[in-house]
Amino acid sequence: MTIARMQDKVLELIEVCKTYKGELFEKPFRALDGITFELVRNKSFGLIGLNGAGKSTTIKIILGLIFPDSGEVRVFGKSPFEEEVKRKLSYLPENPNFYENLKGYELLEWVGRLRGLMGKWLKEETEKWLCKVGLEKDGGKLIKKYSRGMVQRLGLAQAFIGNPELIILDEPLNGLDPLGRKMARDLIAEALDNGATIFFTSHILEDIEKICDRVCIIHKGKILKFVETKEVENLEKEFIKTLEEYEKNA
Amino acid sequence: MRRTLEIAKITFKQALRERSFYIILVLLLLAMIGMPVLYSFTMFEIPRILTGFALSFANFVVLVLMLFLILGLIQTDLERKTLQYVISLPIKRKDYVIGRYLGFLAFSAFLVYLVLFLLFPFIYYFSRLRPDAPFYAGYYFLYGIFLLVEIQILVAFALLFISLTSRAIVSMFGVVGVYVAGHTIDEVAEFLRTRMGMQMPAFSKIVINVARYLFPNLALFDVKTNFIYNVGINPAFLIFSVIYGILYGIIVLGIAVVLFERKEIL
Numbered sequence: 001m002t003i004a005r006m007q008d009k010v011l012e013l014i015e016v017c018k019t020y021k022g023e024l025f026e027k028p029f030r031a032l033d034g035i036t037f038e039l040v041r042n043k044s045f046g047l048i049g050l051n052g053a054g055k056s057t058t059i060k061i062i063l064g065l066i067f068p069d070s071g072e073v074r075v076f077g078k079s080p081f082e083e084e085v086k087r088k089l090s091y092l093p094e095n096p097n098f099y100e101n102l103k104g105y106e107l108l109e110w111v112g113r114l115r116g117l118m119g120k121w122l123k124e125e126t127e128k129w130l131c132k133v134g135l136e137k138d139g140g141k142l143i144k145k146y147s148r149g150m151v152q153r154l155g156l157a158q159a160f161i162g163n164p165e166l167i168i169l170d171e172p173l174n175g176l177d178p179l180g181r182k183m184a185r186d187l188i189a190e191a192l193d194n195g196a197t198i199f200f201t202s203h204i205l206e207d208i209e210k211i212c213d214r215v216c217i218i219h220k221g222k223i224l225k226f227v228e229t230k231e232v233e234n235l236e237k238e239f240i241k242t243l244e245e246y247e248k249n250a
Numbered sequence: 251m252r253r254t255l256e257i258a259k260i261t262f263k264q265a266l267r268e269r270s271f272y273i274i275l276v277l278l279l280l281a282m283i284g285m286p287v288l289y290s291f292t293m294f295e296i297p298r299i300l301t302g303f304a305l306s307f308a309n310f311v312v313l314v315l316m317l318f319l320i321l322g323l324i325q326t327d328l329e330r331k332t333l334q335y336v337i338s339l340p341i342k343r344k345d346y347v348i349g350r351y352l353g354f355l356a357f358s359a360f361l362v363y364l365v366l367f368l369l370f371p372f373i374y375y376f377s378r379l380r381p382d383a384p385f386y387a388g389y390y391f392l393y394g395i396f397l398l399v400e401i402q403i404l405v406a407f408a409l410l411f412i413s414l415t416s417r418a419i420v421s422m423f424g425v426v427g428v429y430v431a432g433h434t435i436d437e438v439a440e441f442l443r444t445r446m447g448m449q450m451p452a453f454s455k456i457v458i459n460v461a462r463y464l465f466p467n468l469a470l471f472d473v474k475t476n477f478i479y480n481v482g483i484n485p486a487f488l489i490f491s492v493i494y495g496i497l498y499g500i501i502v503l504g505i506a507v508v509l510f511e512r513k514e515i516l
Contacts, residue, residue, distance in 0.1 A: 063338045065515040083342055091338040097330040099260065101267035110260055114253060114340045142267070 009077065010166050010197045011039035011062065016071030018057055018221075031057040033221040034071070039166075044188070044198035046212035046229075048205060048239060054221040055201045056094070059170055062199070063091055075166065087115060090164035094171040094201075096155040100144035104135055104154050107143065108161055115162030129157040132187065134180075148175040156184055160191060167191060168199045173207050185211060209235045217242050253341045257349020258356065261323070265357040270318040274311055278365055281307045285372035289379075297377040297385035298478050304369040305393050305474045311365050312358065312397050316404050320354050321425060324408055325418035334515050344507045347409050351503055354405045355398070362394045362401075389477035396471040399495035403466050404429060406502035413509035416516055432468030435461055466498045 018032040032054045039045045047055050060066045061073055064080035075085045098107050108126045117125055130139040133153035143151065152175045159167055169188070173181045188198055188211055202208050208215055208229075215227045217239055225242050232238045265271060285300060292299050327333040336346060370390065377385040407428045411421035439462045441447045442455060470491040476482045 060334070060515070063334075065334055065337060067514060083340060086338070086340040089338075089340075091335065093331070093335050093338075096335060097326075097332045098335065099264055099332065100326075101264045102260070106263070110256065111339060113256060116340075 008041045009038050010041050010075070011199065012072075012074040012077075013037055013058070013061070014072040014074075016058075016061060016068045016073060018054075018061065018066065018068050031221050032061070032068070035218070035221070035223055036071075037216055037223060037226070039197060039199060041165075041197055042192065042195050043214060044192060044200060044212045046208040046215040047199070047201045047218060048203075048208055048215055048235075049218035050243070053218045055218060056170070057221075058218070059091075059168060059199075059201070062168065063089075088165040089168065090115075090159045090162075090166070091168045092155045092159040092170060092172050094174065096151060098143050098151070098154065098158075101142065103140055103142055104146070104150075105130060105139035107154065108139075108157055111158045112161050115164065117162055125161055129161045132160075132183075133157045134183065149177060149180055152176055153180060153183075156187060160187060163194065164196065166197045166199065170201050171203065172200070173202060173204065181207070205236045205239060219243055219246055253345045254349045254352065257336075257341065257345055258353035261350055261353025262357050262360075264323055265319055265354070268319050268322065270314065270322065271361075273318075274314055274361065277311070277314075278307075278368060281365075282368060282372065285369065285376070289372075289376045295383040296380045297373065298383045300373045300376055301385060301390055301478050302474070304366065304373060305390070305478065307369065308362055308365045308394065308397060309474070311361060312401055315358060315361060316401060316408075316425065316429075317422075319357075320405060321408060321418075321422050324350075324412060324421060328412065328416055328418045328421070337515055343511050343513075347413070347503070347507050347510050351402075351405055351409060355402050358401045358405075359394075359398055362397050363391075366391060366394050384480065386477065386480055389480065389483075393474065393477050395492060396473055399492050399499070400468055400471040402499040403432075403468070403495055403502065406499040406506060410502050410506040410509070413506045413513050428465060429468065431461060431465040433472070434469075435465050436467055436469045438462075466495070471495060 013035050016032055016035040017030070020029045020031055022028050035054070035058060037045075047058060049055050057066070061068050062075060062080060064086075073080055076088055078085050080086075102110070105126050108129060109122060112122045112125055126139075127136070130136050133156050135150060135153055135157065138146070138150060143154065146154065152172070156169075156172060159169060159172075167188075172188075173184055176184060185207070188200075192198060198211070200208065200212055212229055215229055215235065216223055217225045217227065219242075224246050225238075227235065227238055229235065281303075285303070288300060288303055289296060327336070333346075337343060341349075370387075373385060373390070374387070404425055408421060408425050411424040415421060435458075438458055442450065442458060473483075473488070473491075
């Protein structure tokens with residue numbers, strides 16, 4: 001493997017396993033069973049699977065929120081716990097709950113400051129991203145007064161502010177109207193044009209098909225297949241076929 | 251340090267916009283209205299009665315602050331999974347714990363001294379109208395320090411419980427338990443020395459003695475009566491109490507930081 005190729009790897013998971021111990025009287029639950037994949041710079045990667053397939057667990061491990069039982073996780077070639085790694089990374093959670101007592105622009109400024117923006121630059125970036133997600137008139141409102149769609153728009157803005165290199169989006173189109181969905185897709189495309197790498201999960205395979213270069217089908221904590229979106233006619237059919245084949249052979 | 255302060259600043263801002271803060275402000279307004287009423291109903295020792303009222307009110311405010319505002323914000327972090335998002339930001343885990351601690355402490359200091367300063371003119375004015383007992387202004391303001399030392403221990407425990415559990419209710423009951431135990435354990439230990447106490451089973455005595463060293467002795471900070479009547483005040487003991495409280499809080503916070511580093515944020 002060449003050095004250039006190694007530097008291109010933004011994210012690498014090698015044989016990652018995770019079992020949740022479960023509450024009292026509950027059986028342990030194996031959420032991830034030897035997951036291995038890599039994500040190359042400036043590509044968009046989709047992780048698809050049914051509920052409970054292991055998508056959220058994978059994201060939590062990448063973000064360093066939970067620890068794998070075995071296996072290795074490298075983000076920009078380093079441990080996900082390192083501050084340097086976190087500075088290059090952003091995350092939009094599924095159904096985000098931000099600090100509701102803050103105003104929209106305060107949240108963006110706070111995140112911007114944590115990502116190293118300062119002074120006039122920070123103000124400009126905050127205004128720019130509020131405009132881009134269509135919240136220019138609502139930036140001064142408390143987040144608790146936002147509708148679900150507005151919170152999602154704010155979530156997208158905070159994910160993109162400060163130009164992070166790896167953007168992890170968990171169901172980013174949830175709660176958005178058709179115009180909002182188009183806006184989100186445009187923002188993702190723009191981030192890719194600017195050199196960012198996108199890690200994306202969604203239940204809506206049509207969105208994945210439009211946004212991602214490469215898709216990973218995950219089921220019961222195992223990776224079943226990698227799909228290049230350009231090479232399949234219908235991702236939904238491919239997804240269902242893959243799951244059915246797995247269940248037949250299991 | 252910059253990132254820790256960012257967390258502290260956002261904590262202060264959040265607290266300032268919490269509904270329970272506005273409820274405390276309304277209660278403070280009622281307390282201010284209550285001062286002249288109390289004055290008109292009181293026959294003797296006006297300065298002592300009013301000081302007692304103000305310090306008890308400050309004590310009550312600290313309890314409301316801890317139970318509703320601080321634990322409320324911590325509950326939101328845990329139950330609405332905001333913690334997951336915050337920890338994914340470019341901060342270290344210890345920045346979150348120490349930042350929250352500093353933010354809550356700064357807000358508590360702001361609130362305690364807001365109460366003491368706003369009630370002070372009433373005590374000062376009425377004490378001059380009927381100076382039938384001394385008013386110790388220095389002790390009045392010094393009491394705020396004791397309240398803050400107590401609250402920083404409780405905040406450190408709240409953060410320790412966050413590190414141990416993902417259930418906000420456990421954290422809430424834990425802090426209430428520490429508060430109750432901290433205020434009563436000394437009396438229970440005293441009881442052990444009485445004739446009745448000596449007859450207690452050996453196991454109970456061991457449990458009480460272990461608890462005595464495990465829980466903070468919060469009764470040390472209850473110096474209200476001493477300050478109002480200027481009795482039993484030993485400067486060395488007061489300084490010891492404050493240092494003990496600060497060290498205790500820092501040790502608990504240190505344990506919280508270590509445990510939080512290993513916590514799975516589900």
